[in-house]
Amino acid sequence: MLEIKNLHVSIDNKKILKGINLTIISGELHAIMGRNGSGKSTLSHVIAGKEGYEIEGEILFNGESLLGKSPEERALAGIFMSFQYPVVISGVNNTYFLKAALNAKLKANGQPELDAMDFLSLIKEKIKLVGMDESYLSRNVNDGFSGGEKKQNEILQLLTLEPTFAILDETDSGLDIDALKIIANGVNQYRNSERGILAITHYQRLLDYMKPDVVHAMIDGKIVKTGDMSLAKELEKKGYSWLID
């Protein structure tokens, strides 16, 4: 479903991604592990369509090129990104925000939009899956949320919007042990044969719960090694230096 071919990305003439090749098939979960600053979040943003990058190469989503499409078009095509640093929107109610997002999707798909009541019952179901209290629904988007709460809120959005492809950028960072388990369970429920996931993480623990099909190691803008779960274990034990000649 997602095909990245020889992707080079730079910002202000600084090269960040240096020839990424990655193919994710429906139903697969790929994990990327890699050093700080190796370009994992950059890759996520480039897939999501953030402005400000010079891009060479190709990104295809279900056979269609994503480059040139706006973030909103990509989102409506089914791409979701759980942010490493979720954005605070003061003054905007969390439920209201999520409802606007879901209704934008329904509208784009030609489906009837949900009214406030229907949405509320839906969201009250979903919030149980991420182990958050209902009081977070009446707060403003990520405003005053703790690091872990922000991540839970991202997954609440994922489970509500049900996109076909999800990028999880360090969703596990900041979550306590119990929350990590709940979130991983939530994500596992979201998985099915039609959906793909790209999970970025620094820790094997998340992958223990999620059981990735493929694990990539990224260093300095390149995927230097690809393997299965055993690669994650090896990286956790040895770090990254052994991958550099």
Add this chain to the structure above:
Amino acid sequence: MSKIIEKAIDQEYKYGFVTDIEQDTLPPGLNEDVIRAISEIKNEPEFMLKWRLKSYRQWLKMEEPTWAKVDYPPIDYQAISYYSAPKKKELNSLDEVDPELLDTYTKLGIPLEEQKMLSGVAVDAVFDSVSVATTFKDELEKHGVIFCPFSEAVQSHPELIKKYLGTVVPHTDNYFAALNSAVFTDGSFVYIPKGVRCPMELSTYFRINAAKTGQFERTLIIADEGSYVSYLEGCTAPMRDENQLHAAVVELVAHEDATIKYSTVQNWYPGDPKTGKGGIYNFVTKRGACLEENSKISWTQVETGSAITWKYPSCILKGDNSVGEFYSVALTNNFQQADTGTKMVHLGKNTKSTIISKGISAGKGQQTYRGGVKIMKNADNARNYSQCDSMLIGEQCGAHTFPYIDVRNPSAQMEHEASTSSIGEDQIYYCNQRGISTEDAVSLIVNGFCKEVFKELPMEFAVEAQKLMEVSLEGAVG
């Protein structure tokens, strides 16, 4: 903020049509004869003419204020016509109103027709200088409520006019108030008798139609002991290349235990979005007096229109335990300038005031909040809470805040909060990533920013205000 927000600002004004209707218009120019003519057309009693002339002579001695942070070429007061009215007059029912005029109100979405009357809003519509129709009169009369054009009240209730006119905003108050006192042509008059809770929202729509005319309306609202009234005014004007002057005066009087809630949705033509040409100069004096104990006056304003706004709805808290409130959303986009705020003067004991001001600037819009809180010597235990938030959209706009605080009684409790925020590109991107369009994201964020004020508006107008914000911000981002 970069690319997304730098893109062209492109706003369309929906109400810019001109109604083709025959008008009786006085030739441009201002002198004592013009004032006599206005007074005569309106068949006013002697005391009114005297007051007008007194005001005019006062105005001649005054100078146009320059302290506001607004910039405009000098106004030629002799080039303005001070009276203009649709030709047919003396209307008894809506059927007699010129269909062109009714059509105008339909376009404005004003509930003048039968079916809309059911919505429970009594409307007084002021078209250029005269009041065209007041609906719901009978229903109001049953409760003893007087709601009529100002000029009619001068005829039917001269004693009330004589007693209250100029008591809150004296004719000497300021340059524009003096001018208004001399030449005002119409406006609304409201009197709520003792103990009456006005059974419906009262509403006035002002529209400037004729070219080269000024609109000088005068509104006087009196809430007698223990009464309550909620009043809303809305304003629009056609698109014209030349600037038009609107200098209104509003006076509110609240007696013991009375409450007046005054809401404004102001959407005068803001001028051409690309060049800044044209638009209304909105120089308005609004003031309310809480005369006696436990009275309350609450101003809510949503100001999205006008090329220049100069406006400070204020409260004089004279009665003990009286309450003054000011909730404001002001938006300046493109070339608009606004210098607005409020003044709370605490005279009585245990008086309380609240100021919530939300300013939004986009495009090249310039906005100033100017707020004064004065606690006088005898105002024991007075309290004020002020919150003044600015939001900037883009990099060419500006927001300025001038709070003036004058406390002469040590028991006063003052609280002031201020913030400036901008709509960040990262916020827009985050919304976009969730499938929300840039325009929807902006209105989501702006509405969130304004919600404390919107919730003070009567229900049906809160929705209108939200829509207005969306239209006024169209194209401000992305």
